[in-house]
Structures are given as C-alpha cells and as structure tokens.
Amino acid sequence: MVVAFESFALIMYALASLLLARRFISASGESSQFIDQLSHSWLPVIFALIAIVLHGYLLMSLFTQTQAPDLSMVNVASLLSWIMVITLLITTIFMRTIALISVSLAFAALGVLLMLINPSSYTLTDYQAAPMIIHVMLSLSAYGCVVVALLYALQMRYIHRQLKENPLLLTQQSLPPLLGVEAWVIKLVLLGSILLGLALLSGFLTIDTMLAAQHAHKTVLSLIALGIFISLLIIHAKWGVSTTMMLTMTSVGVGVLSLGYFGTRIVREIILI
Numbered sequence: 001m002v003v004a005f006e007s008f009a010l011i012m013y014a015l016a017s018l019l020l021a022r023r024f025i026s027a028s029g030e031s032s033q034f035i036d037q038l039s040h041s042w043l044p045v046i047f048a049l050i051a052i053v054l055h056g057y058l059l060m061s062l063f064t065q066t067q068a069p070d071l072s073m074v075n076v077a078s079l080l081s082w083i084m085v086i087t088l089l090i091t092t093i094f095m096r097t098i099a100l101i102s103v104s105l106a107f108a109a110l111g112v113l114l115m116l117i118n119p120s121s122y123t124l125t126d127y128q129a130a131p132m133i134i135h136v137m138l139s140l141s142a143y144g145c146v147v148v149a150l151l152y153a154l155q156m157r158y159i160h161r162q163l164k165e166n167p168l169l170l171t172q173q174s175l176p177p178l179l180g181v182e183a184w185v186i187k188l189v190l191l192g193s194i195l196l197g198l199a200l201l202s203g204f205l206t207i208d209t210m211l212a213a214q215h216a217h218k219t220v221l222s223l224i225a226l227g228i229f230i231s232l233l234i235i236h237a238k239w240g241v242s243t244t245m246m247l248t249m250t251s252v253g254v255g256v257l258s259l260g261y262f263g264t265r266i267v268r269e270i271i272l273i
Contacts, residue, residue: 002058008054009112010051012047012048017103017106019043020044020048051112052089052108055108055111056082058112063075080140081111083140084104084107084108085101085104087188088104091184104148131202131206135203135207138195141195143254143258145192146192146193146196148188150251153243153247153250185246186236193226193233196225203219220260222261225253228256231249232250
C-alpha cells in the first residue's frame with residue numbers, strides 16, 4: 001500500500017509540474033493547443049493537491065510510527081521538499097505568480113522517488129526522539145524557508161536582468177514585480193533565521209552532543225550560515241543590497257547550511273552505500 005501511495009504521489013507531482021511548466025512554453029499544433037488548455041485549467045492544481053496530501057500522509061506515517069521516527073537522509077530530504085512546496089504555495093497566494101511552483105513540485109517528485117527506490121532507515125532511541133524531533137523540524141523548516149528564498153532571489157535576478165536587456169519581454173510573461181519578490185526574499189530569510197536560531201537553541205538546551213566530534217561541524221556551519229543570513233538582513237535594512245549581492249549571500253548561506261545538514265549523510269548513506 002505504501003509503495004502504491006508513493007507511486008501515485010510521484011505521478012501526480014510529475015503531471016502537475018509538467019502542466020504548470022507548459023504555461024511558460026510556446027508551441028504550435030492541435031496537440032499543443034489541447035495540452036495548453038489542460039495546463040491553464042484547474043487540473044494541475046488538483047494533481048498537485050492530491051500529491052501534497054498523499055506525500056504528507058506518507059511522511060506522517062514515517063515520523064509518527066510506534067517504534068521510532070525514521071530519520072534517514074532520504075526521508076529528511078523528502079520532508080524538506082514537502083515543506084518547500086507548502087511554503088511556495090503560501091507565498092504564491094500573496095504574490096499571484098506560479099513561476100516557481102513547477103520547480104518545487106519537481107523537487108517534491110524527486111523526494112518521493114528517493115523514498116520509493118531507497119527506503120533506508122535511521123531511527124532514534126526513545127531517549128533521543130522527543131528533543132531530536134523538535135530540533136529536526138525547526139532545522140528543516142528553517143532550511144525550507146531559506147531555500148525558497150534562494151529560488152525567489154534567482155527569480156529576482158532574472159527579472160532584474162530582463163528589465164535591463166529586454167523590458168518588453170516581461171509584459172509577455174507572468175512574473176511578479178521586482179520589489180515584491182525582493183520583499184519576500186527578505187521575509188523568508190528573516191523567518192528562516194528565526195527558525196534556525198530556535199533550532200540551535202533547542203539543540204543546545206536538549207541535546208548533549210551538539211558540540212561532540214560527530215556533530216560539531218554541523219553546529220559550526222549552522223552558526224556560520226545564521227551569521228550570513230543575519231548580515232544580509234542588517235545590510236539590507238541599513239544600506240540596501242543589489243540583486244547580485246542578495247543572490248550571492250543567500251546562495252552562500254544556503255550552501256553552508258546544506259553542507260552542515262547533508263554533507264556527512266551524503267557520504268555515509270549514498271556514496272558509501
């Protein structure tokens with residue numbers, strides 16, 4: 001049953017992503033017109049909602065199982081992709097643009113695919129479970145926010161370049177105002193920084209191994225990433241930042257945080273599998 005749900009969620013994510021991406025691709029022909037009609041209907045939205053619900057159910061069953069939560073890197077990455085989709089959907093309601101939804105749905109499809117082909121497990125003891133789950137959820141929520149902020153920063157850079165090179169092209173594309181995208185980048189970086197700070201605080205208060213040899217690099221890299229995000233917020237508030245600097249600082253912060261979160265696990269669970 002789990003495999004069937006995972007397969008169906010994967011298909012729904014893929015169809016929704018492809019149909020939404022179709023809105024930004026021009027083509028001719030009768031079959032193309034039919035696909036265009038499907039892409040501009042409510043069908044991709046329905047597919048996406050079905051996939052999100054199924055994905056959430058699968059994740060809930062993994063993280064609330066009676067033995068111990070399954071915190072393999074695959075499942076953590078899948079949870080992260082699900083958080084990214086939810087975050088982007090919420091911001092889309094306010095920005096009224098779907099330019100990045102297709103990308104996030106593709107990431108979520110990849111997360112479900114990894115669950116399907118590599119169902120490894122890394123469970124926690126009962127002693128570790130409660131504080132660790134809080135720490136992990138805060139950490140992943142923070143990571144989801146800053147990754148979505150990075151996607152918006154990339155979109156902001158694209159809009160800025162188009163304004164310089166071909167401003168008339170923007171009138172033919174469903175893209176939001178530049179200042180509106182910039183505001184959401186800052187809001188998401190701020191929210192991610194708060195959640196990351198809470199994650200680190202919860203870790204120091206409840207987990208004894210935050211500075212142990214096996215976890216010290218994660219703690220240090222997370223603190224560095226938090227410093228980068230806070231620096232971006234301060235510089236933006238006092239002096240303002242260019243789109244290039246905002247994209248660079250966000251990218252570096254997300255890169256450092258990714259290295260801390262997944263660097264060791266990628267080597268242990270994928271490269272050395």
